[in-house]
Amino acid sequence: MSWVSSMGGWGALEVEGWRKGPWTAEEDKLLIEYVRLHGEGRWNSVSRLTGLKRNGKSCRLRWVNYLRPDLKRGQITPHEENIIVELHARWGNRWSTIARSLPGRTDNEIKNYWRTHFKNKAKIPAATSEKAKARILKRQHFQQQQLQHQQQQPHQLQLNQVDLKRIMSMLDDTDHNRVPYVPQEVQVAPASYNIFNNITDTPSASEASNEDFLWDGLWNLDDFHGGNNFGVSCTNSKACVQNLISPFC
DNA sequence: AAACACCCCAACCGCCTTTAA
DNA sequence: TTTAAAGGCGGTTGGGGTGTT
Numbered sequence: 001m002s003w004v005s006s007m008g009g010w011g012a013l014e015v016e017g018w019r020k021g022p023w024t025a026e027e028d029k030l031l032i033e034y035v036r037l038h039g040e041g042r043w044n045s046v047s048r049l050t051g052l053k054r055n056g057k058s059c060r061l062r063w064v065n066y067l068r069p070d071l072k073r074g075q076i077t078p079h080e081e082n083i084i085v086e087l088h089a090r091w092g093n094r095w096s097t098i099a100r101s102l103p104g105r106t107d108n109e110i111k112n113y114w115r116t117h118f119k120n121k122a123k124i125p126a127a128t129s130e131k132a133k134a135r136i137l138k139r140q141h142f143q144q145q146q147l148q149h150q151q152q153q154p155h156q157l158q159l160n161q162v163d164l165k166r167i168m169s170m171l172d173d174t175d176h177n178r179v180p181y182v183p184q185e186v187q188v189a190p191a192s193y194n195i196f197n198n199i200t201d202t203p204s205a206s207e208a209s210n211e212d213f214l215w216d217g218l219w220n221l222d223d224f225h226g227g228n229n230f231g232v233s234c235t236n237s238k239a240c241v242q243n244l245i246s247p248f249c
Numbered sequence: 250a251a252a253c254a255c256c257c258c259a260a261c262c263g264c265c266t267t268t269a270a
Numbered sequence: 271t272t273t274a275a276a277g278g279c280g281g282t283t284g285g286g287g288t289g290t291t
Contacts, residue, residue, distance in 0.1 A: 020261075022285095044276065056276070061260070064278095096279060107279075112258055115281095 019053040023062055027052055031059055032067055065108045072104030076113050084110055085118075 013020045019027075030050045038049070040063065043056030052059070076084070080102055087098045095107035095114075102110065 022259075041277085057262095057278095058260080060277070065259070093280065108259080111280075116256060116258090 014053070017053065018055045018058070020058070023054075023066075027054065028062070028067060031062060034059075035063060035067075065106045068106075070104055071106065076105070076109075080105065081113075081117075084114065088114060088118075 030052045031046065031054075034046050034050050034052075038045070043060040043063075046052055046056060046059045047054060054062070083101055084098060087101055091097050093111075095111045099105055099107040099110050
């Protein structure tokens with residue numbers, strides 16, 4: 001399929017009045033403005049209220065996978081990879097469920113990552129090519145660096161390992177037996193998280209389910225690990241908020 | 250330098266579930 | 271209670287970028 005312009009927009013295609021294909025900066029702006037004014041949801045009204053020639057599904061997808069301000073950018077960290085592997089082993093291809101354990105990552109992102117890195121592993125011949133080896137070495141080097149970083153922060157590493165174990169053991173429990181676990185050090189959710197609770201109309205803390213507590217824990221785990229959103233350490237909550245509210249740099 | 254292979258990821262499609270009238 | 275619309279999810283496709291031959 002090739003995206004042939006039929007209305008001036010580069011690479012875009014119009015089918016039955018709806019534009020398809022790559023989004024333009026202008027369209028993004030309209031969608032962001034719509035969400036700012038009306039919040040998430042009611043995606044089918046976007047075209048009516050903004051003039052955007054995109055159907056509701058397309059708008060939702062664009063927002064969820066690309067425009068949401070709380071999205072993480074950049075490489076999946078080894079820590080996140082571990083979580084993905086663990087949760088995929090448990091839940092299979094339930095990408096959205098897995099994504100909920102990795103705040104800032106989308107189901108699409110995780111799905112893509114899995115397909116790229118794991119799906120064809122079984123097909124790789126026993127005699128791995130040199131090329132593949134080089135890639136693996138490169139990755140191991142990166143992981144080594146991460147490890148060194150962790151060792152510089154022994155307390156945090158310990159916390160991570162304990163938390164991960166506890167989270168995984170919790171997941172082994174039946175739903176009825178779940179007990180929310182909030183590590184002492186991270187009982188207060190990051191400012192950024194609360195901010196987006198407000199923005200996105202998610203339930204208040206008092207309404208949050210046990211699973212929400214669990215996910216908060218993972219969120220914090222990740223941030224402890226240095227896998228922050230924009231490649232810059234959040235040394236204080238203000239800096240984090242700043243990163244989160246200006247994601248389009 | 251060109252051709253090829255591979256990786257990454259945005260975006261679409263179809264189906265299923267949820268919600269509201 | 272039924273039904274249509276909207277939302278959500280997983281699978282798939284295809285293009286751009288980059289590394290390798």
